[in-house]
Amino acid sequence: MTDADTAPPQPLDEAGARDAWDRLHLKGPDAVAGEFDFQQVMATRNATDPAVGSLAPDFDLPVLDSDGERVQLSAQRGRPVALIFGSYT
Numbered sequence: 001m002t003d004a005d006t007a008p009p010q011p012l013d014e015a016g017a018r019d020a021w022d023r024l025h026l027k028g029p030d031a032v033a034g035e036f037d038f039q040q041v042m043a044t045r046n047a048t049d050p051a052v053g054s055l056a057p058d059f060d061l062p063v064l065d066s067d068g069e070r071v072q073l074s075a076q077r078g079r080p081v082a083l084i085f086g087s088y089t
Helices: 014-027 038-048
Strands: 060-062 070-072
Touching: 014 038
Parallel strands: none
Antiparallel strands: 060 070
């Protein structure tokens, strides 16, 4: 066994992470199961995610049932915010 075999996985660079994300969403998880090193994906996630207790990255989203109105996360500072991921179909 070499040092390379026991070294912790290194995070993917931004281009590698985007490529992995794109392939996952284009092909689906079952089709790409053998293409990814799970430990490398987790190392990338851990290296790039905000720390617990830090401010969330700012983003804006369209308001449902509106004419182009958008809501920005930073405009909600001081209020409870819940992000619900699901399907409305």
